Amino acid sequence: MRHPLNVLLRIGRSDAERSALLGDLEETYRRDVRPSRSWLRAQAWYTREVLAAAASALRDGSARPRLRTGATSDVRYALRRWRRRPGFAAAAILTLGLGIAAATATFSVIDAVLLRPLPWTDAERLVVIHGVYPNRRSNPATAPTWNRGLLSYPAWDALRTTPLFETVGVWRSIQRLDTTFGEDRTDIVRTMDVSSNFLPMLGVRMALGRYFTEQEDNVNNDSIILTYETWQRRFGAHENIIGEHVQLGSASSGDRLLRTIVGVLEPGFRFEGEPPEILNPVGIAAAVSRQYPSATFRVVGRLAPGVSVQAAEAAAASIVHGSPFREPVSARLVTLEDEHLGSARRPLWLLFAGAGLLLLIACSNVAGLLLGEARARRHEIAVRAALGGSRARVARQLVIEHILIALAASTLGLVLAAWLIGGVIALAPEGLPRIETVTVDVRAAMFALGAGLLTLLVFGVAPALSLARTPVARTLAEGGRDGAIARLLGQRAIVIVQISLALVLLTGAALFAETMRRLTSQPLGFDPRNVTALSTTFTGSRFGEPSRLPMGRGMSVAERTEAIRQVQREVENARIDLIFQHLSAVLGVTAAAGASAVPFLTAQQRLPIVLEGRPESERHDSLRQTVTKAYFDTMGMQLLSGRLFGDGDRAGADAVVVSREFERRFFPDGALNRRFRHVYGARYELSINHHVVGIVSDVKRQDFSDDDRPAFYTFDRQTAGISHFLVRMSGEPDGILPSVRRAVAAASPQTVVTSMVPMENLVARSVADERFRAMLSSLFGASALALAAVGLYGVITRRAADRRREFGIRVALGARPSDVRELVLKDAVHLIVLGLAIGLPAAYAAAQLTRTLLFGVSPSSPHVFALTSLMLALVAAFASLLPARRAGGIDPISVLRT
Numbered sequence: 001m002r003h004p005l006n007v008l009l010r011i012g013r014s015d016a017e018r019s020a021l022l023g024d025l026e027e028t029y030r031r032d033v034r035p036s037r038s039w040l041r042a043q044a045w046y047t048r049e050v051l052a053a054a055a056s057a058l059r060d061g062s063a064r065p066r067l068r069t070g071a072t073s074d075v076r077y078a079l080r081r082w083r084r085r086p087g088f089a090a091a092a093i094l095t096l097g098l099g100i101a102a103a104t105a106t107f108s109v110i111d112a113v114l115l116r117p118l119p120w121t122d123a124e125r126l127v128v129i130h131g132v133y134p135n136r137r138s139n140p141a142t143a144p145t146w147n148r149g150l151l152s153y154p155a156w157d158a159l160r161t162t163p164l165f166e167t168v169g170v171w172r173s174i175q176r177l178d179t180t181f182g183e184d185r186t187d188i189v190r191t192m193d194v195s196s197n198f199l200p201m202l203g204v205r206m207a208l209g210r211y212f213t214e215q216e217d218n219v220n221n222d223s224i225i226l227t228y229e230t231w232q233r234r235f236g237a238h239e240n241i242i243g244e245h246v247q248l249g250s251a252s253s254g255d256r257l258l259r260t261i262v263g264v265l266e267p268g269f270r271f272e273g274e275p276p277e278i279l280n281p282v283g284i285a286a287a288v289s290r291q292y293p294s295a296t297f298r299v300v301g302r303l304a305p306g307v308s309v310q311a312a313e314a315a316a317a318s319i320v321h322g323s324p325f326r327e328p329v330s331a332r333l334v335t336l337e338d339e340h341l342g343s344a345r346r347p348l349w350l351l352f353a354g355a356g357l358l359l360l361i362a363c364s365n366v367a368g369l370l371l372g373e374a375r376a377r378r379h380e381i382a383v384r385a386a387l388g389g390s391r392a393r394v395a396r397q398l399v400i401e402h403i404l405i406a407l408a409a410s411t412l413g414l415v416l417a418a419w420l421i422g423g424v425i426a427l428a429p430e431g432l433p434r435i436e437t438v439t440v441d442v443r444a445a446m447f448a449l450g451a452g453l454l455t456l457l458v459f460g461v462a463p464a465l466s467l468a469r470t471p472v473a474r475t476l477a478e479g480g481r482d483g484a485i486a487r488l489l490g491q492r493a494i495v496i497v498q499i500s501l502a503l504v505l506l507t508g509a510a511l512f513a514e515t516m517r518r519l520t521s522q523p524l525g526f527d528p529r530n531v532t533a534l535s536t537t538f539t540g541s542r543f544g545e546p547s548r549l550p551m552g553r554g555m556s557v558a559e560r561t562e563a564i565r566q567v568q569r570e571v572e573n574a575r576i577d578l579i580f581q582h583l584s585a586v587l588g589v590t591a592a593a594g595a596s597a598v599p600f601l602t603a604q605q606r607l608p609i610v611l612e613g614r615p616e617s618e619r620h621d622s623l624r625q626t627v628t629k630a631y632f633d634t635m636g637m638q639l640l641s642g643r644l645f646g647d648g649d650r651a652g653a654d655a656v657v658v659s660r661e662f663e664r665r666f667f668p669d670g671a672l673n674r675r676f677r678h679v680y681g682a683r684y685e686l687s688i689n690h691h692v693v694g695i696v697s698d699v700k701r702q703d704f705s706d707d708d709r710p711a712f713y714t715f716d717r718q719t720a721g722i723s724h725f726l727v728r729m730s731g732e733p734d735g736i737l738p739s740v741r742r743a744v745a746a747a748s749p750q751t752v753v754t755s756m757v758p759m760e761n762l763v764a765r766s767v768a769d770e771r772f773r774a775m776l777s778s779l780f781g782a783s784a785l786a787l788a789a790v791g792l793y794g795v796i797t798r799r800a801a802d803r804r805r806e807f808g809i810r811v812a813l814g815a816r817p818s819d820v821r822e823l824v825l826k827d828a829v830h831l832i833v834l835g836l837a838i839g840l841p842a843a844y845a846a847a848q849l850t851r852t853l854l855f856g857v858s859p860s861s862p863h864v865f866a867l868t869s870l871m872l873a874l875v876a877a878f879a880s881l882l883p884a885r886r887a888g889g890i891d892p893i894s895v896l897r898t
Contacts, residue, residue: 009021009022009050009053009054021053025046025049025050025053029042029045029046033045033046074396074397074400074401075400075404077397078397078400078401078404079404081401088369089405091369091790092366092369092370092405092409093405093408093409093412094412095362095365095366095369095787095790096362096363096366096405096406096409096413096452096455097408097409097410097411097412097413097416098362098413098416098783099358099359099360099361099362099363099413099787100359100362100409100410100412100413100414100417100448100451100452101412101413101414101415101416101417101420102355102358102359102417102420102779102780102783103352103355103356103358103359103413103447103448103451104413104414104417104440104444104447104448104451105355105416105417105420105421105424106348106351106352106354106355106424106776107352107355107444107447108417108421108438108439108440108441108444109348109351109352109421109424109428109435109438110348110349110352111443111444111447112434112435112437112438112439113341113344113348113432113433113434113435113438114341114344114345114348114349116434118336118337118340120202120203120204120336121201121202121203122203122302123336123337124335124337125166125302125303125305126201126202126300126301126302126303126335126336127300127301127302127303127309127312127333127334127335127336128298128299128300128333128334128335128336128339129151129159129168129299129300129301129316129320129331129332129333130147130148130149130151130299130331130332130333130334131148131149131150131151131155131320131329131330131331132146132147132149132317132329132330132331132332133146133147133149133327133328133329134146134328134330135327135328136149147332148332149329150296150297150298151170151297151298151299151320151329151331152296152297153296153297155299155319155320155329156168156170156195156297156299158319158320159299159301159316159319159320161319162315162316162319163304164303164304164307164311164312164315164316165301165302165303165304165307165312166301166302166303166304166305167197167201167301167302168197168299168300168301168302169194169195169196169197169198169201169299169300169301170194170195170198170282170297170298170299170300171192171193171194171195171198171271171297171298171300172192172193172194172282172296172297172298173190173191173192173193173271173272173273173276188537188752188754189230189277189278190274190275190276190277190278191276191277191278191279191280192271192276192278192279192280193279193280193281193282194212194279194280194281194282195212195217195281195282196211196212196213196214196216196217196281197214198300199211199212199225199265199279201300201302202271204265204266204269205265205266206263206264206265206266207228207231207264207265207266207267208231208239208241208242208263208264209225209242209261209262209263209264210262210263211225211263212225212262212279212281216281216283217281217282217283218283219283220283221281221283222257222258222259222260223259223260223262223280223281224246224248224259224260224261224262224278224279224280225261225262225263225264225265225278225279226241226261226263226264226265226277226278226279227264227265227269227275227276227277227278227279228264228265228266228267228268228269229267229275229277230277230278231264241261241264242261242262242263242264243260243261243262244260244261245258245259245260245261246258246259246261247259248278265279272340282297300336309333309335312333313331313332313333316331316333317330317331317332319331340433341433342433344432344433346852346853347769347772347773347853350508350773350849350850350853351773351776351777351780354505354508354776354777354780355780357501357504357505357780357784358505358780358783358784358787359451359455360501361498361501361502361505361784361787361788362787363455364494364497364498364501364791365494365498365787365790365791366405366455367494368491368494368495368791368794368795369794370402371491371494403453406449406452406453406455407449407452407453409452410448410449410451410452410453413448413451413452414440414444414445414448417440417444417448418440421438421439421440424438424776425438427771427772427775427776428768428772429765429768429769429772430765430768491794491795491798492795492831494791494795495788495791495792495795495831495835496831496834496835496838497835497838498784498787498788498791498792498835499788499792499831499832499834499835499836499838499839499872499876500835500836500838500839500842501784501788501839501842502781502784502785502787502788502835502839502872503835503836503839503840503842503843503868503869503872504839504842504843504846505777505780505781505784506781506784506785506843506868506871506872507843507846507847507864507865507868508777508780508781508843508846508847508850509774509777509778509780509781509782510781510864510867510868511847511850511854511857511859511861511864512770512773512774512777512778512850512853512854513774513777513778514854514856514857514861514864515770515773515774515853515854515855515856515857516767516770516771516774518855518856518857519704519705519767519770519855519856520704520767522700522704522705523697523700524599524699524700524704524763525637525638525697525698525699525700526599526635526636526637526697526699527635527636528758528759528760528762528763529759529760530728530729530730530733531634531635531636531726531727531728531729531758531759531760532726532727532729532733532737532740532756532757532758532759533598533601533724533725533726533756533757533758533759533762534724534725534726534727534740534744534753534755534756535598535601535602535723535724535753535754535755535756535757536723536724536725536744536751536752536753536754537723537751537752537754538575538723538748538750538751538752539750539751539752568720569717569718569719569720572716572720572722573716573717575747575748575751576594576628576716576722578747578748579594579725579743579744579747579748579751580592580594580628581747582743582744582746582747583725583727583740583743583744583747585743586736586739586740586743587736587739588729588730588731588735588736588739589727589728589729589730589736589740590728590729590730591630591633591634591727591728592630592634592725592726592727592728593627593628593629593630593631593633593634593635593725593726594627594628594631594716594722594724594725594726595625595626595627595628595631595722595724595725595726596625596626596627596721596722596723596724597625597724598724598726598759598762599699599700599701599702599762600700600701600702600703600759600762600763600765600766601724601757601762602724603701603702604623604624604625604701604711605623605624605625606621606622606623606624607621607622607623607624607678607679608620608621608622608678608679609621609622609666609676609677609678609679609712610676610677610678610679610687611666611667611674611676612674612675612676619679620665620666620710621710622662622666622678622709622710622711622712623701623709623710623711623712624678624711624712624713624714625711625712625713625714626713626714626715626716626719626720626721626722627645627713627714627715627716628715628716628722629644629645629646629647629715631713631726632644632657632696634726634727634728635699635726637696637697637699638696638697639694639695639696640660640695640696640697641672641694641695642657642672642692642693642694642695643693643694644657644694644696645657645693645713645715645717649693649715649717649718650717650718654688654689654690654691654718655690655691655693655715655718656690656691656692656693656712656713656714656715657692657693657694657695657696657712657713658671658692658694658695658696658710658711658712658713659695659696659697659698659699659708659710659711659712660695660696660697660698660708661698661708661709661710661711662695662710662711662712663692663695665710666710667692671692671695672692672693672694672695673691673692673693674691674692675689675690675691675692676689676690676692677689677690678690690712690714692712696713698711699711702766703766703767704766704767704855705855725744726759727740733758737756740756741753741756770855773853785871785872785875788835788872788875788876789875789876789878789879790879792828792831792832792876792879792880793879793880793882793883795831796824796827796828796831796879796880796883796884797883797886799824799827799883800824800883800884800886800887803823803887804887804890807820807823807887807890808890808891808892808894809892811890811892812892817888817889817890818888820884820887820888820890821884821885821887821888823887824880824883824884824887824888825877825880825881825884828876828877828879828880828884829877831876832872832873832876832877835872835876836869836872836873840865840869843865843868844859844860844865847859847860847864848860
């Protein structure tokens with residue numbers, strides 16, 4: 001009969017005992033109890049009997065020998081099995097641990113960079129308002145930033161009046177290290193100009209003092225705010241710092257001003273790039289910007305509640321369009337989160353997807369191990385069932401074993417992830433936001449543990465069910481032998497999936513690696529090896545002694561201006577000559593030069609030019625760079641025709657050297673001895689004439705994917721402006737650069753070296769994003785290839801073991817060992833072909849997602865898919881050779897005896 005308490009009869013009894021007891025109870029109930037009693041009294045009797053049987057089993061135990069049922073005994077039993085079969089446990093834990101490590105490391109990066117909210121108040125309502133300048137879009141020099149421009153003070157004033165914004169503030173980071181702190185004119189600090197509402201808008205709290213006031217936005221004042229780190233480092237966390245005066249100055253002009261400290265920020269303030277040390281109010285810049293409405297500010301605003309970005313953008317565009325400016329301007333709104341993340345979001349999610357695929361391959365590999373283990377344990381489980389073990393009891397044992405594997409693999413994965421994260425941070429490009437905060441924290445630990453438990457339980461269900469349903473009688477009759485080919489179908493399917501997923505990861509790795517190769521194979525136009533770039537700031541007077549300046553009597557404004565420039569050139573040339581003399585004396589320095597800008601470090605000046613014989617209104621844009629005589633030789637640039645600068649090219653001469661692209665674009669019939677002039681001034685009313693004396697090779701200036709831009713080089717003897725030095729060395733830089741720094745200081749104590757960076761590092765930095773993607777995807781692809789090969793090896797080995805008797809008979813009947821090896825390899829080839837057939841369409845679809853991240857290679861390139869397929873097929877075939885060789889060496893007599 002059906003009774004809700006019948007389930008209690010399972011306690012302490014096997015399925016056979018339970019069926020027998022249940023049959024006895026039902027027979028007694030139908031024959032003796034139900035005919036002589038009412039239905040209610042009969043149900044009460046049945047209930048008492050079931051409860052008594054359950055209590056007896058709990059108190060005395062059943063008559064049969066029973067296994068211990070506690071979870072502790074299951075754990076001990078699993079550990080004993082691991083000791084007897086350490087290979088299986090190690091393979092499962094290591095494989096799953098590697099997959100969890102890769103997924104956890106990438107999750108930690110995703111979590112820190114993308115998932116965690118910005119540390120600002122109501123960050124979802126913060127937007128950056130960019131200036132949009134359509135006229136700059138067609139100019140190669142300004143095209144990258146045409147819709148990310150600055151805005152003027154009047155535009156900020158107008159934006160503050162619209163009710164669509166709760167508040168609008170501005171900031172301006174001083175990228176040039178020019179501000180000096182204290183009496184020491186070489187003590188350079190980073191500064192940031194902010195409006196009074198900038199810090200309150202972000203929700204940045206003050207550790208001491210106050211914010212800037214609105215009055216300090218509009219007038220010149222001496223207030224400054226220190227960051228917490230500056231307060232700690234420079235002032236020893238002095239609590240009475242508010243109201244004290246410090247000297248700030250300009251390294252380039254030598255001006256010294258007393259500034260008053262009005263506040264100290266809370267620890268850890270960082271808004272963009274390197275964190276500032278000092279914050280200034282925008283009062284001085286605002287006064288200038290009102291009179292001359294130039295674009296000098298970056299604008300950030302908080303949207304009013306319920307206002308969409310689209311509505312605010314339309315209002316901002318109309319407001320900015322009406323502000324006084326010399327060229328058409330509009331506005332574009334970007335959420336602060338998108339502004340900070342930039343283009344990092346898509347590549348990181350793709351890498352995380354790759355790590356997820358690798359984890360899936362690792363899990364499927366472990367599933368294949370568990371299925372193989374399930375087949376090997378069928379006889380054991382049948383014996384346990386014959387001794388009274390229920391299916392639930394067996395399933396519980398298997399689940400506990402899987403949980404132990406998951407816990408061990410998760411622990412290993414966390415340890416490896418902590419190690420991997422250090423490498424990820426080292427490889428990550430400098431501009432990746434919040435990368436320095438990446439760590440294995442509680443969230444990462446929960447992710448690793450959840451990934452391990454979830455994947456093991458999901459992929460362990462099939463083996464557990466397979467073992468729990470083991471047919472006892474047939475398995476015992478087979479004596480543990482199981483030659484059914486159908487039982488390998490699950491493992492074969494897993495291997496096919498592994499090969500398919502491995503092909504997807506390999507294709508992505510090949511595309512990113514090819515992008516990296518194509519980028520770095522682009523000709524730079526110069527030789528960066530053994531060259532170091534020195535950035536400097538001059539802290540003294542650029543005109544020498546005041547008596548050298550012309551008094552202006554009897555001179556026109558133009559004559560006096562030219563005379564002042566001549567004095568400045570002479571002072572700078574004398575200083576640079578003295579620096580070169582000291583540098584040439586440094587052991588290991590083979591060449592030295594100076595320049596106004598350095599490729600991959602600073603941007604070159606863009607100037608409009610007018611070609612000889614062309615109308616005045618026809619102007620073209622070109623880059624200008626001021627260099628010393630030895631610049632081209634130091635940089636390893638090739639002279640294509642004409643000559644380079646010489647001692648005869650002094651002040652007043654108009655000789656210039658141009659790039660090959662300059663000649664091709666402006667003088668296609670030859671640029672030597674041709675003339676042009678560049679114009680400058682507020683309305684381009686001034687100009688300087690030039691004639692071309694040489695043509696040199698084009699150079700990449702910002703990154704490898706840059707189109708070559710026309711450029712011309714002026715001689716430093718003709719115009720001042722040298723702020724960088726380039727030193728070519730014959731030995732290790734670490735041993736020479738300290739001597740170089742001392743040589744510059746000895747030659748000119750007022751010339752401060754702010755940074756020394758090898759040119760190779762600058763070039764490598766420009767492809768940091770591509771290198772990051774290529775190296776991580778290659779690591780994932782190689783791991784997936786190895787896991788797929790191991791999975792195929794395991795399946796082919798088990799398949800060959802199942803067919804040993806068949807192979808023995810074949811050999812006994814005259815088959816050669818090569819015939820047996822061919823059978824094994826043919827089985828492997830079927831799996832490889834099926835995996836490639838499924839993986840190729842998946843890899844093609846996945847490759848389309850990387851289109852915007854590639855350079856010089858198409859996501860549909862046939863040679864990429866052919867190469868990765870061939871590599872995967874060869875590795876998989878190699879993994880099948882050992883099982884095939886073992887099968888070919890089978891001894892038919894020993895096999896047929898068993």
